[in-house]
Amino acid sequence: MITIASEDHRLHAPKGELSFGEFVPPFENPRRVDSILARIAETRLGPVLPPERFGPELIRRVHNAPLLNFLETAWSQWTARFGAAAPEALPLSWPVEGMRRIEPEGITGKFAFFALDGSTAITPTSWAAARSAVDVALTAQKRVAGGERAAFALCRPPGHHATPDNYGGYCFINNAAVAAEAFRRGGATRVAVLDVDYHHGNGTQAIFYRRPDVFFASLHAAPEQDYPYFSGYADEAGEGPGAGFNANYPLRQGTRWDAYGAALDHAIRRIEGHGPDALVISLGVDTFEKDPISKLKLRSEDYIRIGEAIARLKRPTLFVMEGGYAIEELGLNTVNLLQGFEARAG
Amino acid sequence: MKTIFTEDHRLQDGKAELIEGKLMPCFEMPRRAEILIARVRDQKLGEVLAPERFGTDPILRVHKPEFVRFLETAWDEWVRQHGNYDGLPLNWMAPGMRRILPETIDGKLSYFSFDAGTPITAGTWRAAVAATEVAMTGMKLVKGGERSAFALCRPPGHHAGSDFYGGYCFFNNAAIAAQGFRDGGAARVAVLDVDYHHGNGTQEIFYKRDDILTISIHADPKQEFPFFLGHADERGEGRGEGYHLNLPLRWGSGWAEYGPAMDTAMRRLTEFAPDAIVVSLGVDTFEKDPISKFKLKHEDYLRIGETIAAAGKPTLFVMEGGYAVEELGINAVNVLQGFEAKA
Numbered sequence: 001m002i003t004i005a006s007e008d009h010r011l012h013a014p015k016g017e018l019s020f021g022e023f024v025p026p027f028e029n030p031r032r033v034d035s036i037l038a039r040i041a042e043t044r045l046g047p048v049l050p051p052e053r054f055g056p057e058l059i060r061r062v063h064n065a066p067l068l069n070f071l072e073t074a075w076s077q078w079t080a081r082f083g084a085a086a087p088e089a090l091p092l093s094w095p096v097e098g099m100r101r102i103e104p105e106g107i108t109g110k111f112a113f114f115a116l117d118g119s120t121a122i123t124p125t126s127w128a129a130a131r132s133a134v135d136v137a138l139t140a141q142k143r144v145a146g147g148e149r150a151a152f153a154l155c156r157p158p159g160h161h162a163t164p165d166n167y168g169g170y171c172f173i174n175n176a177a178v179a180a181e182a183f184r185r186g187g188a189t190r191v192a193v194l195d196v197d198y199h200h201g202n203g204t205q206a207i208f209y210r211r212p213d214v215f216f217a218s219l220h221a222a223p224e225q226d227y228p229y230f231s232g233y234a235d236e237a238g239e240g241p242g243a244g245f246n247a248n249y250p251l252r253q254g255t256r257w258d259a260y261g262a263a264l265d266h267a268i269r270r271i272e273g274h275g276p277d278a279l280v281i282s283l284g285v286d287t288f289e290k291d292p293i294s295k296l297k298l299r300s301e302d303y304i305r306i307g308e309a310i311a312r313l314k315r316p317t318l319f320v321m322e323g324g325y326a327i328e329e330l331g332l333n334t335v336n337l338l339q340g341f342e343a344r345a346g
Numbered sequence: 347m348k349t350i351f352t353e354d355h356r357l358q359d360g361k362a363e364l365i366e367g368k369l370m371p372c373f374e375m376p377r378r379a380e381i382l383i384a385r386v387r388d389q390k391l392g393e394v395l396a397p398e399r400f401g402t403d404p405i406l407r408v409h410k411p412e413f414v415r416f417l418e419t420a421w422d423e424w425v426r427q428h429g430n431y432d433g434l435p436l437n438w439m440a441p442g443m444r445r446i447l448p449e450t451i452d453g454k455l456s457y458f459s460f461d462a463g464t465p466i467t468a469g470t471w472r473a474a475v476a477a478t479e480v481a482m483t484g485m486k487l488v489k490g491g492e493r494s495a496f497a498l499c500r501p502p503g504h505h506a507g508s509d510f511y512g513g514y515c516f517f518n519n520a521a522i523a524a525q526g527f528r529d530g531g532a533a534r535v536a537v538l539d540v541d542y543h544h545g546n547g548t549q550e551i552f553y554k555r556d557d558i559l560t561i562s563i564h565a566d567p568k569q570e571f572p573f574f575l576g577h578a579d580e581r582g583e584g585r586g587e588g589y590h591l592n593l594p595l596r597w598g599s600g601w602a603e604y605g606p607a608m609d610t611a612m613r614r615l616t617e618f619a620p621d622a623i624v625v626s627l628g629v630d631t632f633e634k635d636p637i638s639k640f641k642l643k644h645e646d647y648l649r650i651g652e653t654i655a656a657a658g659k660p661t662l663f664v665m666e667g668g669y670a671v672e673e674l675g676i677n678a679v680n681v682l683q684g685f686e687a688k689a
C-alpha cells in the first residue's frame with residue numbers, strides 16, 4: 001500500500017496542551033509520525049511518497065469561511081495583541097447555552113468563538129502544517145480515485161474533531177471530510193466514512209449530518225464518559241435529508257475486542273447497505289489498551305482484524321490518520337490495521 | 347454603612363487560570379478581600395459583621411439543584427480521578443452538540459463551566475457558600491431597615507448562571523440576594539451591575555422575569571469577556587421583555603462615556619420604582635486595572651455612589667470584580683462613601 005506523508009507536519013509542534021487542569025507536553029506530537037513511518041519501513045508496507053499541493057477549494061466545501069479566515073490569521077492577530085514573544089495561542093472562555101454566536105472583534109474573543117477546547121494550541125506555523133495534512137489526504141485520495149485499491153494518508157495534525165465552524169481536539173481542518181468531498185466531486189455518488197478513532201468524530205458527523213450522500217459511522221468511547229462529551233450518542237442518526245445516514249456506536253470505557261468486534265460488524269453491514277463507491281477510514285488507534293489518554297482495551301492483534309473487516313467491504317479505500325498516542329506501539333498498531341486490510345483485499 | 351465579611355473567602359485560593367495562552371497566577375486572589383476590608387476599616391466606614399448561616403436554601407432559589415450538587419461534589423470527584431490539584435475544564439459544547447450531563451468529572455466540568463479561568467479547589471464549595479451567606483446577611487440588614495449595606499463577597503458571583511460557573515464566579519451572590527429581597531416581601535427589585543464585565547449570569551437568571559429589573563454597564567462583548575452575551579439588543583424575554591437593559595461601552599471609555607450610561611441606567615431604574623436595589627459592585631473599570639480597558643479614575647467612583655444614592659432606595663452593595671489590587675480598596679470604598687454622602 002502506498003503511503004503519502006509530508007515532513008511539514010513538524011510545523012505543528014506546540015510545547016503544551018491544557019490537559020485535565022495542567023499544562024503537559026502535547027500527546028499529539030511529531031514523534032507519532034516517526035513511529036508510524038519506522039514501522040512502514042520495517043514491514044515494507046509500500047512506498048512513501050510526498051504530497052502534491054492542492055488549493056483551498058475542497059476545504060471551503062466542508063468548512064465555513066469565518067473559521068478558515070480565523071485559522072489562517074490567528075497567529076498574526078494573536079501576536080498583534082500580545083506581542084511577538086506571546087505564548088502559543090489558546091482560548092480563555094467559550095459560549096454556554098443561551099449565549100449568542102456573534103463573532104467577537106478581538107482575538108481572545110475569536111479564540112473563544114472558534115475553539116472547541118483548550119488542548120489545541122496554535123503556533124506560528126500550525127496553519128501551514130494543517131494545510132500540508134490536507135495535501136496528504138487529497139494526494140492519497142487521488143491515488144484511490146485513480147484506481148488504487150487503497151492508500152494511506154499519514155495526516156498530522158489529525159482532523160476528525162474539526163467541524164464546519166470550530167477547531168479543537170488537536171484538529172484544524174477535517175482531512176477525512178475533505179477527502180470524502182473529493183471523492184464526491186470526482187464522481188462517486190455515495191461515499192462512506194468509517195471512524196475507528198477512540199474519540200467520537202464529532203466534526204465529520206457535523207459536516208455530513210444533513211447529507212444522504214456521505215454515510216458516517218463512528219465507533220468511539222461513550223460521550224457520557226469521554227471527550228468530546230457532547231456528541232456521539234447512539235440516537236444521533238442524521239437530520240433532514242441526512243436522516244438515517246449517521247450511525248454512532250458508543251462503547252463504554254473498558255470495552256475489549258468482543259464488544260468492539262460486534263459493533264464493528266454492525267457498522268460494516270450498515271455501510272454495505274449504503275453501497276458506497278468509495279470508503280474513507282478515519283484511522284485512530286487510541287483504542288489501544290496502553291493508550292495514555294484513552295480507556296478502551298484493544299490489543300495489537302485486534303487491529304489486524306479491524307483491517308480485515310474493512311477489506312470485506314471490497315471498496316476503494318482511503319485510510320486517513322487520526323489519533324493514537326501510545327508512541328511505542330503506534331506504528332505497530334496502525335500498520336497492523338493496514339496489513340490486515342491488505343491480506344484480505346487481495 | 348455596615349460591611350459583612352468572613353475570612354472563609356480564603357478557602358478559594360486557586361493557583362492558576364488560563365489567560366492569554368498561559369496558566370498564570372489567579373487575578374481573583376484572597377489579597378483582593380484583604381485590601382478591601384483594610385480600606386473599610388481604615389476609612390471607618392462602619393461596623394464589620396460576620397455573616398449568618400443560611401445553608402443552601404437561598405442558593406437553590408436561583409441555581410438548579412444538579413448544578414449545586416455538582417459544585418458540592420466536584421472537588422472530591424476531581425481528586426479521585428486526577429489527584430490533589432486544582433480542577434480546570436478541558437473542552438466545551440460546540441454548536442450542534444448536545445447538553446446531556448456526562449458521568450465523568452471532566453465531562454461535568456465541561457458541562458457546567460464556561461471558561462478555564464475558574465479553578466475548582468479544595469475550598470471552593472465552602473468559600474462559594476460563605477459568599478452567598480455574606481450577601482444574604484447584607485440583604486437581611488437592608489430589609490430590616492438599614493439604608494444600605496456592603497456585602498464583601500469573594501469569590502464574586504455575577505458571571506454564574508442558573509447552571510453554569512465561570513469568570514471567577516460559582517454562585518451568583520447578587521442574584522441570590524435579589525431573590526432574597528423578593529422572598530422577604532419586596533415586590534420589585536433592581537440589580538445594577540457596574541462591573542467592567544457583563545453580568546451574564548444575572549441576566550440569564552432573571553431574563554424572563556418582570557419583577558427583577560437587571561441593568562448592566564460593561565465592556566462591549568464584541569471586544570471583551572464574556573464575549574457572547576451583553577449586547578444592547580438583549581432586552582429580556584416573555585414577561586421579562588423590557589426588564590433587562592445592557593449598556594455596552596467600547597474599550598477606552600472614561601467618565602465622559604460612563605457617566606451618561608449611568609444616567610440612562612438610573613432613569614430606567616427609577617422608572618421601575620424598585621423596593622430595593624442590589625448593586626453588583628465591580629471596580630475593574632479603573633484605568634489601571636490589569637485585565638480591563640476602561641479609564642475610570644478614583645474620583646469617578648464617588649460619582650457612581652452618589653448617582654446610586656439619588657434613587658433613594660434601600661441598597662445592597664455586593665462585591666464583584668476589580669483587580670488593580672492596591673487601588674481596589676480606594677475605588678470600592680469611594681463608591682460606598684459617595685453613596686453615603688448623598689444618602
